[in-house]
Amino acid sequence: MTLADFLTADFPEPQLSDGDMTGPSRFFNRELSWLGFNWRVVEEAENTRVPLLERLRFLSISATNLDEFYTVRVAGLRELAREGRTNPSIDGLSPTEQLELIDLDARNLLARQQKVFDGLRAEMEAANIKILERDDLTDEDRAHLKDVFFNQVFPVLSPLAIDPAHPFPFLPNEGFALALELERTKDKRALRALLPVPQQVDRYIACPSTDCLRFLPLEELLIDNLAGLFPGYKVKGSCAFRILRDSDLEVEDEAEDLVREFETALKRRRRGEVVSMRVSSGAPKGLRQLIMDELHVTEAEVVEIDGVIGLADVKELVLDDRADLLWPPFAPRVPERVQDHDGDMFAAIRQKDMLLHHPYETFDMVVRFLTQAARDPDVVAIKQTLYRTSKRSPIVEALCEAAEDGKSVTALVELKARFDEAANIRQSRRLERAGAHVVYGFLDLKTHAKISTVVRREGDQLVTYTHYGTGNYHPITARIYTDLSFFTCDKALGRDATKVFNYLSGYVQPDNLENLSISPMSLKSSLLKMIAAEAKHAQNGKPAMIWAKMNSLVEEDVIDALYAASQAGVKISLVVRGICGLRPGVKGLSDNIRVKSIVGRFLEHSRIVCFGNGYGLPHKKARVFFSSADWMGRNLNRRVETLVEVNNNTVKAQIVSQIMAANLADVAQSWIMGPDGSFARAEVEDGTFAFNCHRFFMENPSLSGRGSAGAADVPQLTHTED
Known part of the structure; x- marks a missing residue:
């Protein structure tokens, strides 16, 4: 399917549901949906179009995923069941009922993993x-x-x-x-x-x-x-x-000393x-x-x-x-814009806002941004959030260097980043020794937002350079996670970022944000208002469309808002990598919603949402956002997250006509979700070309990095390897 085919195709004939779609049956269970994602990972280990050892890697990932699922999600449900809790999940299942369904599915999955490994082992021996x-x-x-x-x-x-x-x-x-x-x-x-x-x-x-x-x-x-x-x-x-x-x-x-309390809690986790x-x-x-x-x-x-x-x-x-048994080598690009300025990140950003698409554009540009700031005598202050990062993090190195050089450095280190708590404690100690001001945010809220600001003296003014991201400041995972990095020196976006940092360090709630919504205060309400506005456009006979991409979708109010928009006539296309509690294609409920999942060489991690705004998609007058937040209750209600509106026309075109267009047109790595929560591979006829969005991104630079390929190029690309 080309992008043109996708945009002009009728939605599949909606199916009737046996359940009452006004009650819990309108949702699909979160835990079973997660297991479904891991089944897709295992099936990728069986995909003969994937190199042999990469298939082995998929199998390993599925095993790691399942272990973590048990140590966190199953452990939590088991504790609820032991306490006699019967509170149902949004789909109406009690903890005990969920555990029974999980056990059955997980045992089948474990058996399938062994069968897949036996097959891979035989192929490895032949190789x-x-x-x-x-x-x-x-x-x-x-x-x-x-x-x-x-x-x-x-x-x-x-x-x-x-x-x-x-x-x-x-x-x-x-x-x-x-x-x-x-x-x-x-x-x-x-x-x-x-x-x-x-x-x-x-x-x-x-x-x-x-x-x-x-x-x-x-x-x-x-x-x-x-x-x-x-x-x-x-x-x-x-x-x-x-x-x-x-x-x-x-x-x-x-907890009076949050670091010490987390160190104690980590010891309890071990036991x-x-x-x-x-x-x-x-x-x-x-x-x-x-x-x-x-x-x-x-x-x-x-x-x-x-x-x-x-x-x-x-x-x-x-x-x-x-x-010979791995993916062909791929070297991330350095954006032409940065090369034009001899590697000077500040000069490149001053010229124009720039959005990098990792891992296709190298994460080294984020590191360079902070390293250059640390060594620039005109930089006076750096502020940085750290949720997950590597053991020998070049980001932390740069922050320490800046602090030791006398610059004002503030680092928000999130101690509650699951399974990275110990590493983050070590990083915070190191930053403090270097002279940085380290804060830990809120005890009851995780800080999941990805923001960095650099304040630079230019003439008689102070200019704020800002980085907003969808992924972690982690150079290792940035090689395989698809994420967005947005660089700007726009004054409004700089003011917004500064207000968020003041909130994190001094509990001063930000007001009058100009291009930003944050959770837990305004992000969810902003989403609901824009979904409702799109429904209004449909009711008024205007083109009405929503494109969104995320890792997980389970927030009840957002799903109901999407259902209402679908019933009003809004065409909604969602790319949800993992958990999805929404049931697409149910007659009278979600006739106009379709959901796909992409599982391939890279792990889809960026969060994007585009609203037609009365003009349809793609369109230069659409409203376009990227975010650190998935559409889950924890992200929208119990975390500090960002939703950034993009106003730069080139960056908007890059997100809508390049990134989202290619994701929606992908066939080679796509799975289509049915009303019952199941996923089926997108159909590919033998011997026919199957568009692969990861291949497209590897071959075409981002628009704001001075690339030129966009929506019109998606269906025209030739493809030599699925």
């Missing part, structure tokens, strides 16, 4: 990458592995007997261990023991070979060396198991209750029951795995030296 078993080892292998074991593994092992003198040991979240039934040779005395598999050692150990790549799983190496770990004993039975613990954080409402245990099939019954009893795990929380436990670790086998 000369072999995953060995102990029976496959040669004498040369054993000599090599003996050296590896005693020099790299043995020093970090802790074999643990289990008896009255040695109580069952603590295993952390994602702890992986071998459980053993042993018998002493001299007197037949039984011993039970645990051998935790060390997380500090690679899961897959390379074995020597001249003609292929060969790897032995670490647990196989351990089993092969049990005689040396338990001399005088022989193994009578064994199994492997892995646990997932409740990883949600609880922080006291009146959270076990929410799921994966155990190898065929485990000895007594050993299995002992583990369950000691970990306080019920049968319903145990999943038997006939295959590899901990598939997330197969990412180690995505090998750089097998480039």
Whole structure:
């Protein structure tokens, strides 16, 4: 489907629903929708158009995703169910009902992951990458592995007997261990023991070979060396198991020292209750029951795995030296505008507002913006939000350098960024040592907005240069996440950003924002007003359209507003990567709404919304916004988020006619959502061209970076590789 086809095609014939669409049935369950997204990730691991090791990476991602889902979402539902809570989700299901549906779907997903891995393993072996078993080892292998074991593994092992003198040991979240039934040779005395598999050692150990790549799983190496770990004993039975613990954080409402309180909470997380245990099939019954009893795990929380436990670790086998089995190399572009000014970010921004589309345009420009600010003697102040960033963050390096140089540096570090709390605590300590003013925002609100301001003395004036983003200031994830970075020295946008920072540091609620809406105060109400305005245009016979792109859509009021707009005649096209609680294509409810999800080489992460404004889409008079917020209750009601309106005509055209047009026209990586919440791959006829938006963005520079390809080019592109 070309963009022209998409824009002129009639919406699919709406379907009747069996449920009452005035009640909870008008929503689809959030947790089941998330599992549906992970099914799409697994199915991408089966997509033969994707290079082999990239398919293995998709499988690893799906396993990591599912682990996190259990440690946060399932853990929370389980706690509600244990407390006897029956409060339904927006689709009418109680916590217990949700857990039952999740368990059924997740078990099927775990089984599918193993089946996919078996297929990938066979293909890898055909491509000369072999995953060995102990029976496959040669004498040369054993000599090599003996050296590896005693020099790299043995020093970090802790074999643990289990008896009255040695109580069952603590295993952390994602702890992986071998459980053993042993018998002493001299007197037949039984011993039970645990051998935790060390997380500090690679899961897959390379074995020597001249003609292929060969790897032995670490647990196989351990089993092969049990005689040396338990001399005088022989193994009578064994199994492997892995646990997932409740990883949600609880922080006291009146925490006087937020950093210290989070450090304490992180220690509590490590000791959270076990929410799921994966155990190898065929485990000895007594050993299995002992583990369950000691970990306080019920049968319903145990999943038997006939295959590899901990598939997330197969990412180690995505090998750089097998480039033939990876995506073709791609080097992000430096925008021509920046090159025209010899790398001077301030000069490029002064010329005109600039929107970069990561990872197609390099995130190094964001780093350069702050590094240049740190070293520029005319810069007097820098303010920065930090939600997630890398361990050796060049952003933090630049802020520290600026502070040490005497510039005024304010860093808003969000301690509540899930699973990055410890890293953010370390970064905040470092910034404070450098002399930066570090603030932590609000205890009851996460600061998820992505804003940076640089105040520079130019002549007798102070000029504010502002960066607004949809993604994190994280140079590693910026290589694979699609996000927007907007640079401007527009005075109104600079004033808006300064007011937000004053709110974050001094609790001064911003008023009279000029181009910005923020949650929890005005973002949701602004969205609802603009959706209603579009419905009014439809009722008045004007062209009425909404295009939006986000990661998740579950906020009840927003979904109902979209339903009302659909019934008024607004044509609504949504690109929702992950969770979607809206049911599209239901007769009388959402006839004019269609939803698609894109899962491909890059992780879709940017948030965009475009309103036809009485002119339709694409149109130069449309209203265009980008945001840090998904359309979820937490983003719109319990976080500090931004919604930025774009007024620069080139940037507007870039978002509407380039970015959104290509996303909507994509076929190669698209899944179409049905009224029942299911997703089906977009249909591609054999041998026909299937437009791939990621390929388009890799080949065409952004408009505001001085590129020229837009909506008219989308259907005309030739394509050599899906």
